[in-house]
Amino acid sequence: MTTIEELVETNAISRIQVEMHPRDQELRLLYGTPDFIDWLGRLAKGAEPERRLGEATAAEQVDDLFNTFLSGQPLVYMKQFRSIRAEKNAVWELKTPDVRIFGWFLRKDCFVAVFGNWADVIKDHDLYRGYRISIRRMRREWGVDENLCVQGVMPGDVLSL
Amino acid sequence: MTSFHFDIGERARHAGRFIGRVRGELLRALSERKSERGLSQEALARKLDTKRSLINRQLSGESNLTLRSLADLAWAMDLEISFELKKPAVNAGQNQPIQNQTMTTSTVRHGQIRYINGAAKPAAVHATPANSELGQPKKSA
Numbered sequence: 001m002t003t004i005e006e007l008v009e010t011n012a013i014s015r016i017q018v019e020m021h022p023r024d025q026e027l028r029l030l031y032g033t034p035d036f037i038d039w040l041g042r043l044a045k046g047a048e049p050e051r052r053l054g055e056a057t058a059a060e061q062v063d064d065l066f067n068t069f070l071s072g073q074p075l076v077y078m079k080q081f082r083s084i085r086a087e088k089n090a091v092w093e094l095k096t097p098d099v100r101i102f103g104w105f106l107r108k109d110c111f112v113a114v115f116g117n118w119a120d121v122i123k124d125h126d127l128y129r130g131y132r133i134s135i136r137r138m139r140r141e142w143g144v145d146e147n148l149c150v151q152g153v154m155p156g157d158v159l160s161l
Numbered sequence: 162m163t164s165f166h167f168d169i170g171e172r173a174r175h176a177g178r179f180i181g182r183v184r185g186e187l188l189r190a191l192s193e194r195k196s197e198r199g200l201s202q203e204a205l206a207r208k209l210d211t212k213r214s215l216i217n218r219q220l221s222g223e224s225n226l227t228l229r230s231l232a233d234l235a236w237a238m239d240l241e242i243s244f245e246l247k248k249p250a251v252n253a254g255q256n257q258p259i260q261n262q263t264m265t266t267s268t269v270r271h272g273q274i275r276y277i278n279g280a281a282k283p284a285a286v287h288a289t290p291a292n293s294e295l296g297q298p299k300k301s302a
Contacts, residue, residue, distance in 0.1 A: 060177025097222035
């Protein structure tokens with residue numbers, strides 16, 4: 001049975017952290033695949049969508065989202081996170097005004113990010129289905145569908161609210 | 162690589178998290194108002210004589226908020242805005258030094274140790290230290 005530790009040891013996923021306020025501590029866990037980490041690196045260097053909607057830059061939006069997630073603050077269902085489809089072993093989406101991040105919950109309060117992209121690109125090209133199928137395939141190949149995937153699709157199934 | 166630190170710099174972090182906090186507060190407030198009074202985005206839009214889609218975009222961060230629109234949204238939800246600028250806590254969660262007060266202990270008389278606080282009222286001398294926060298972590302803002 002594959003464990004989170006094994007996924008980290010084999011570099012299949014890496015822990016993602018942000019600078020936190022001294023009064024905060026990590027109450028949730030965030031991981032990313034190597035491709036997602038590469039995307040995140042480009043974002044940190046200033047990558048922006050062609051037409052940004054949010055007042056904050058894309059990197060600022062993601063930093064705020066990750067900080068909110070990691071510090072255990074409430075996330076607003078549908079506005080900041082949602083499941084792509086109500087199904088067993090659902091694929092989940094973390095959202096900011098301009099960015100969409102796809103992945104799944106290994107455990108409650110423990111998310112692994114697989115794909116990141118601009119919201120307008122995803123909507124224009126209807127990439128939801130493709131990302132969902134890719135993530136499901138990846139989980140099957142890793143053999144983690146059953147033991148490292150939250151089954152429920154209610155907000156309280158994946159996050160301590 | 163076992164961990165990746167997503168660092169966008171202090172200034173950007175400060176701005177992004179402030180913007181996020183304002184929107185989060187608006188969303189939470191509307192959610193509470195919805196459960197308390199059944200206040201919907203539609204009702205907010207009617208009260209502000211604007212379109213529901215604009216309210217939705219403002220709340221989701223897809224449209225910029227001005228100070229006026231923020232004030233209008235708060236008014237429409239029958240809420241007050243609390244705004245404050247303050248110095249950051251140096252080390253949040255730590256005890257902080259007592260300022261402008263010198264405290265000494267005296268064992269001149271027999272009995273329990275007395276705390277003599279120069280800035281305290283005489284009545285406080287034999288009781289608990291005048292500064293009741295002594296020995297307790299001071300809450301950070």
